[in-house]
Amino acid sequence: MTALLDLDVAVEAGNWSDSEQEAITGAVKAALLAAAEDGALWDEEDEKSLLDQVGLIEISVTLSDDASVRELNRDYRGKDAPTNVLSFAALESDEDASDFAMAPDMPLMLGDIVIARETCEREALEQNKPLLHHLIHLSVHGTLHLVGYDHMVDDEAEHMEQLERHILAGMGIDDPYAPIEDQDVETGQ
Known part of the structure; x- marks a missing residue:
């Protein structure tokens, strides 16, 4: 992916540190690179990802x-x-990417991600993982949704989770879907 990224990270509410904002920025960039390599928003006519056809995202x-x-x-x-x-x-999908027409100098607006502080803190504590790792995972997850990945059916969920694992491993973060130590895999408790 050669496009520049115009990423607006804004604090609306909650206590968000500069290091968390920087980590979220890095996670979004890593997710976009991996998604482009994986063929997200594939344009059949041009036989490449829409992410590789634009100058600015x-x-x-x-x-x-x-x-x-x-x-x-x-x-x-x-x-x-x-x-x-x-x-x-x-x-919403690769079909949208193939039908998407824009001027060469027009930015590709992928969408918006919103993250809730308290829920993330609670989940990180419950899952016995560092909050920063959880925020990075959710930023990757949210970014993948912006480029067409979903988890509504098993095959799509498995592919999305594998891509998330790959991205996070590259950032030195453990598998977010691995069972929590001392947790029963069947019941989740």
């Missing part, structure tokens, strides 16, 4: 809190509860 990451994410989750997904990360993709 735009993504917005909002670092927020449970209250804001709960409202977004309710309004856009019909789930009245906070969640760890939400992604709002501008393009």
Whole structure:
């Protein structure tokens, strides 16, 4: 991927450190590179990823809190509860990539990612992992959603999780899907 990345990371609410913001930025970049290599947003006509055809990619990451994410989750997904990360993709699939037409100097706007601080802290504690590693994982996960990956069916979920593992391993982060030490694999407790 040779495109420049215009990444806007904004703190809306919560206590987000500079090092967390930098790590999230690195995670988004790593996810985009891996997704391009994996053929995300594949354009059949040009036989390459849309990510390799543009000069500039735009993504917005909002670092927020449970209250804001709960409202977004309710309004856009019909789930009245906070969640760890939400992604709002501008393009939904490879079909959108093949049909996507833009001027050569126009940026490719991939979408928005919103991360909830309290949910991430709680999950990291429950999963006995460093908060920073969890935030990086969720940033990778959210970015992959922006470029068309999903986990609604088993095959797609397996592929997305494998790509996440690959990206995170490259960043020195353990498998986020491995069972937690001393946790029963069947019950999750």
